[in-house]
Amino acid sequence: MSSVSAAWDQRYREGSDGWELGRPAPPLEVFLRSDPRSPRPPARVLVPGCGRGHEVALLAELGFEVLGLDFSGEALAEARRLHGPERPALQWLQADLFDAQALTAAGLGPASLEGVVEHTCFCAIDPALRPAYLARMHQLLVPGGWLLALFWCHPRPGGPPWGSDPAALEQHLRGAGFLPELWEPARGSVDARQDEWLGLWRREP
Numbered sequence: 001m002s003s004v005s006a007a008w009d010q011r012y013r014e015g016s017d018g019w020e021l022g023r024p025a026p027p028l029e030v031f032l033r034s035d036p037r038s039p040r041p042p043a044r045v046l047v048p049g050c051g052r053g054h055e056v057a058l059l060a061e062l063g064f065e066v067l068g069l070d071f072s073g074e075a076l077a078e079a080r081r082l083h084g085p086e087r088p089a090l091q092w093l094q095a096d097l098f099d100a101q102a103l104t105a106a107g108l109g110p111a112s113l114e115g116v117v118e119h120t121c122f123c124a125i126d127p128a129l130r131p132a133y134l135a136r137m138h139q140l141l142v143p144g145g146w147l148l149a150l151f152w153c154h155p156r157p158g159g160p161p162w163g164s165d166p167a168a169l170e171q172h173l174r175g176a177g178f179l180p181e182l183w184e185p186a187r188g189s190v191d192a193r194q195d196e197w198l199g200l201w202r203r204e205p
């Protein structure tokens with residue numbers, strides 16, 4: 001176990017988990033349930049840094065084949081308690097998203113996914129690792145695969161949660177080989193996160 005994952009375990013144990021919503025993020029849930037532009041099943045989808053797994057459970061309910069990944073054993077124990085153990089359409093995986101060997105061993109090789117749903121994982125990782133994060137998502141997705149993301153674009157220094165600038169993030173995503181189908185301020189965010197942006201990005205074919 002790395003010191004970074006141990007620190008996240010500790011946050012879950014202590015209950016110092018101020019990011020926890022207790023449900024899927026409202027802008028993502030509304031988009032997935034009712035927006036005509038939303039991707040539809042069948043699709044194999046990853047939720048990196050899934051925490052207690054609320055988006056994972058929603059995606060499974062909507063008919064996607066979904067994999068919730070987190071390197072915190074505490075988070076995944078909670079996810080299993082809340083949403084049930086593995087079943088064909090819902091899998092939990094304890095692994096570091098930067099550990100290519102562990103991901104490949106778990107069936108997450110290049111072009112093994114049609115979709116990724118991102119919610120407060122990007123803002124949780126060290127900004128120096130953001131290029132590696134986007135490269136990993138690009139590698140995991142099939143050409144034309146989608147990244148549905150709710151990015152927390154707050155301007156405050158420090159983190160986690162580390163902030164982002166929407167224009168700089170757009171350039172970063174384009175540079176990493178993603179094209180926007182949707183990139184706009186999110187609607188319906190919880191009060192404490194009024195600076196979220198919702199994006200539906202496609203891996204360049």
Ligand SMILES: C[S@@+](CC[C@H](N)C(=O)[O-])C[C@H]1O[C@@H](n2cnc3c(N)ncnc32)[C@H](O)[C@@H]1O
Pocket residue numbers: 008009019020021048049050051052053069070071072075095096097098119120121124125
């Ligand atoms: C701020 S929490 C968000 C959890 C969940 N997405 C939510 O919105 O409730 C960030 C999560 O990412 C996980 N995480 C951070 N870095 C990771 C990495 N390199 N590999 C796997 N999980 C990671 C943490 O353990 C934590 O559960």
